[in-house]
Every structure is written in C-alpha cells, then in structure tokens.
Amino acid sequence: MLTLMHAPMSRSSRIIWLLEELGAEYEIRYVDIRRRDGSGGPDEKNPHPHKQVPALLHDGVLIWESAAVVQYLTDLYPDCSLGRSPGHPERGAYLSWLAYNAGVIEPAAYAHFSGVTASDPGFSRLYNEMCAHVIDVLTRQPYLLGEKISAVDLLLASALQWMRKILPESEVIDRYMAVVTNRPALLRAREIDSKPSGFHD
Numbered sequence: 001m002l003t004l005m006h007a008p009m010s011r012s013s014r015i016i017w018l019l020e021e022l023g024a025e026y027e028i029r030y031v032d033i034r035r036r037d038g039s040g041g042p043d044e045k046n047p048h049p050h051k052q053v054p055a056l057l058h059d060g061v062l063i064w065e066s067a068a069v070v071q072y073l074t075d076l077y078p079d080c081s082l083g084r085s086p087g088h089p090e091r092g093a094y095l096s097w098l099a100y101n102a103g104v105i106e107p108a109a110y111a112h113f114s115g116v117t118a119s120d121p122g123f124s125r126l127y128n129e130m131c132a133h134v135i136d137v138l139t140r141q142p143y144l145l146g147e148k149i150s151a152v153d154l155l156l157a158s159a160l161q162w163m164r165k166i167l168p169e170s171e172v173i174d175r176y177m178a179v180v181t182n183r184p185a186l187l188r189a190r191e192i193d194s195k196p197s198g199f200h201d
C-alpha cells in the first residue's frame with residue numbers, strides 16, 4: 001500500500017498528480033505543515049524527518065524528498081511512460097534532470113524569488129545559467145528529455161504553476177506550460193488536492 005503524506009497546495013500536490021498519471025492505488029494522509037505565512041505547524045502524524053511534505057510510505061518503507069519519491073514511484077510502475085527504467089536510452093537524462101531540479105532549479109529559483117540573487121553573485125550566476133539552459137533545451141525540443149513527456153516535466157511545471165516568475169518571461173516556457181498542464185490527471189489531482197481531509201477513494 002502507498003500512503004502519501006500530503007498538505008494541500010504544497011510540494012506534495014505534484015505527487016498526487018504523478019500518482020494519478022500512474023493510475024496507482026494510494027491513500028492520502030493529510031498532515032499539517034509550517035506555512036510561509038506563519039500558520040500551521042509540524043505534525044506528529046508525519047514521519048518525514050523534518051515534518052515536511054512530500055513523504056511516501058510503501059509497505060512500511062519511508063521515502064522522502066520529491067526527487068526520490070518521483071524516481072521510486074516511476075521505478076515501481078516501469079510500464080508507465082513517465083519514468084525511464086534502467087537500460088532506457090533516456091535513463092541518464094532522467095536521473096540528471098531529477099537531481100538538477102532538486103539541486104539547482106529549485107534552490108536557484110528560491111534564491112531569485114526571495115531576493116538572494118540580487119546580492120549573491122554565485123547564486124545570481126547559477127540562476128542565470130539555469131534559466132538559459134532550461135529555455136535553450138525547451139527551444140530545441142518539446143519536453144526536458146526530448147520528444148516525450150516525463151515525470152521531470154511534472155516537477156518543473158508544478159513549480160511554474162506555483163509561481164510563473166521563477167523563470168523569465170518566455171514564449172517557449174508559456175507554450176511548454178500550456179502543453180504539460182493540459183492533462184486529465186492534473187485536473188483530477190487538483191480536485192483531490194483541495195479535499196480537506198480523509199482518504200482518496
């Protein structure tokens with residue numbers, strides 16, 4: 001059994017999107033989290049070491065960090081088209097973008113959003129290089145890995161849905177967003193995300 005620790009409108013929302021794409025059977029454990037506006041707080045029901053979301057329990061095994069959760073789930077459903085299994089020609093690119101999203105895109109975007117890039121030349125360079133790279137890739141191909149959508153597109157698109165301004169204005173990005181977010185699984189995920197409590201059935 002898969003159990004997702006989830007707080008509405010947070011980084012666990014994108015895992016609901018992925019679970020819906022996979023057609024997985026899962027339940028949701030709604031947990032409280034500390035919110036940026038000062039509301040909420042750590043929830044004893046949440047086994048995440050920092051009481052964050054997402055965290056996933058699979059038959060008693062805990063997986064946390066979005067990149068790990070996404071890779072774990074797409075490996076668990078090898079027939080789904082959103083992952084790239086070992087041996088797939090895009091496996092290396094898949095793992096690279098999973099790590100790049102967690103280790104570069106999100107920290108650089110957060111630094112930009114919170115004003116750190118204005119005073120930190122290292123972060124400023126990283127942010128500018130990251131934006132140039134993402135836009136360059138999406139100018140040459142429709143998705144991050146090439147011709148077919150993958151779970152790394154879900155990660156990037158969900159961050160952009162949360163805040164479009166994490167990347168510069170760009171028709172390429174706007175077109176990409178329109179395509180990646182036009183999916184029935186995302187509509188289902190949005191509805192589930194907004195449920196206040198209880199299990200998904």
Ligand SMILES: N[C@@H](CCC(=O)N[C@@H](CS)C(=O)NCC(=O)O)C(=O)O
Pocket residue numbers: 010011012033034035050051052053054064065066067
């Ligand atoms: N790097 C983590 C970040 C997780 C994270 O920051 N989650 C936020 C919700 S969007 C959270 O749980 N915040 C509550 C807290 O930090 O206490 C991941 O991607 O899984």
